[in-house]
Amino acid sequence: MVRDFAPLYDVNASYEDNYEHGPFGAFGEALEHEGDGVAAPSADGQSNEDRFQSFLGNMVREPFGIPAGPLLNERFATAAFRMGFDLAVYKTVRSRQWGCNPFPNVLSVHPKNKSGFLVPGNAELDEGVLADTHYESPVSISNSFGVPSRDPDVWQPDMHKAIGQAGRGQLLIPSFQGSRTPEMDTQAYIADHVLTAKLVAETGASLMEMNTSCPNEGHNRLLCHDPRLVGEITDAVKREIGDLPLIIKLAYIPTDEALESMLRNTVARGSVQGIAAINTISAKLVDAQGGQALPGEGRERSGVCGNAIRQAGLDMVRRLAALRERMDLNFAIIGVGGVLSAQDYVSYRQSGADAVMSATGAMWNARLAQEIHALKQ
Ligand SMILES: Cc1cc2nc3c(=O)[nH]c(=O)nc-3n(C[C@H](O)[C@H](O)[C@H](O)COP(=O)(O)O)c2cc1C
Incomplete structure (x- = not known):
């Protein structure tokens, strides 16, 4: 059981409480002490900047x-930089204010197969995975927020401030996504992505990430399951943002054909x-009696992240790297999914x-970045 952790994001409090009062634990303390994350000269006298x-x-x-999620606003991003996380993604924003799913948003998830891993295709994902409030190590959790967003009038100045909080060798990456409302046709949906990217660029961002993979919107089909539409959207976004690098965030894609x-x-x-x-892997979540674990309509399934999805994350990264070589393409691969230890970081690299x-x-180990920095000493 890991109930004595001091979380970055308090899973026992609402999203609003976290937004207003977080970050907590060691991250909250780091917010009060400037300079913890700034690169210091190494023991051999060489400037760390050489590395x-x-x-x-x-x-x-x-x-x-x-990655996009736990860093809700500038205070969270600043704390992450100070704790040595050199890349900080500002949680996904939208072109408009957007509400959060009801509390609770996070539960502990307990796969029952022996490996502890959940890979798309596992029967367990549709039969039901136990989810409750008993957090155990290695931790896997549900994540059911519905991608809430402040209005751009709020997030734009906050994101601008967060960008300025990066120390030497650190980088703030804004995340955004399009918002689909019932009256929107495809062109309006594309235009919403372009508008949101423009709003992000106005904050002074030097790059941005577009989420195409949120399983929490109540749709069975994710945007990233439609490569042609993603292509149309990214063409339009790129025309808007010019030279700024664009990252797309994908869910697990099972076939090489679809990935290609x-x-x-x-x-x-x-x-x-x-x-x-x-991104997270969608699973039916059940309580100990087999009932729906997260309350409310449309929440029978939720995204699962943490330990359970590491195998799927590593698989995607290996296949992306192989395709990059075979197709002779040049792009950066950002590996995400179940990284709980410095060894997991090494495996992804x-x-x-x-x-x-x-x-x-x-969220469960505030010292993770420091443990990874220690690998080089
Ligand atoms: C609390 C929380 C909130 C998240 N919110 C977002 C989000 O707004 N946008 C996004 O692209 N991914 C979001 N994610 C997904 C993560 O970026 C990541 O892809 C996923 O959690 C897998 O990584 P992990 O196993 O290290 O948690 C969120 C994850 C968590 C835990």
């Missing part, structure tokens, strides 16, 4: 950080410079990831 690595046109101390089609419609056309994968990020792992 910075290029990532989408930016020099980064260690290509490790926190995604790359042909995006990277090969020059509109996308990075692929972040994976060895599988072909240029950068690695951890959401659940960072």
Whole structure:
């Protein structure tokens, strides 16, 4: 049981409470102490900057950080930088204010198969996976927020401030997505992505990530299951943002054929410079009596993240790296999914990831980035 952790995001409080009062634990303390994340000269007297690595046109101390999700606003991003997470993704924003799913949004998830991994195709994902409030190590959780967003009048100045909080060798990456409302046709949906990207660029961002993979919107089909539409959208977004690198965030895509089609419609056309994968894996979540674990309509299924999805994340990264070589393409791979330890970071890098990020792992282990920095000493 891991009930004594001091979380970055308090899973026992509402999203609003977290937004207003977080971050908590060691991250909250870091917010009060400036300078913790700034690169210091190494013991051998060499400037650490000699070891910075290029990532989408930016020099980064260690290509490790926190993906879209746990960093709700500038305070969270600043704390992450100070805790040594050199890449900080500002939680996905929209073109308009958007409400959050009701509390609770996070539950502990307990796969029953022996490996502890959930890979699309596992019967368990449709039969039901136990979800409750008993958090155990290695941790897997549900994530059912519905991608809430403040109005741009609120998030634009906050994101601008967050960008300015990055230390040397650190980078703030804004995440955004389109919002589909019932009256929208496809052109309006594309235009909403373009507008949101424009609003993000106005904050002074030097790159951005577009989420195509949220399983929490009540749709069975994700945007990333339609490579042609993703291609249309990313072409239009790229025309708007010009030279700024564009990353797309993908869910797990089971076949190489579909993945290749995604790359042909995006990277090969020059509109996308990075692929972040994976987002959460959709599962039916049940309580101990077999009933629906998360209350409310449309919440029978939820995205699962953490330990259970590491195998799927590593698989996507390996296949992306193989396709990158075979198709002779040049793009950055950002590996995400179940990174709980420094060894998991190494596994992702060895599988072909240029950068690695951890959401659940960072929520449960505030020192994760420091443990990864220690690998180099
Ligand atoms: C609390 C929380 C909120 C999240 N919100 C978003 C989001 O707004 N946009 C997004 O693209 N992914 C979001 N994610 C998904 C993560 O970016 C990541 O893809 C997923 O959690 C897998 O990584 P992990 O196993 O390290 O948690 C969220 C994850 C968590 C835990």
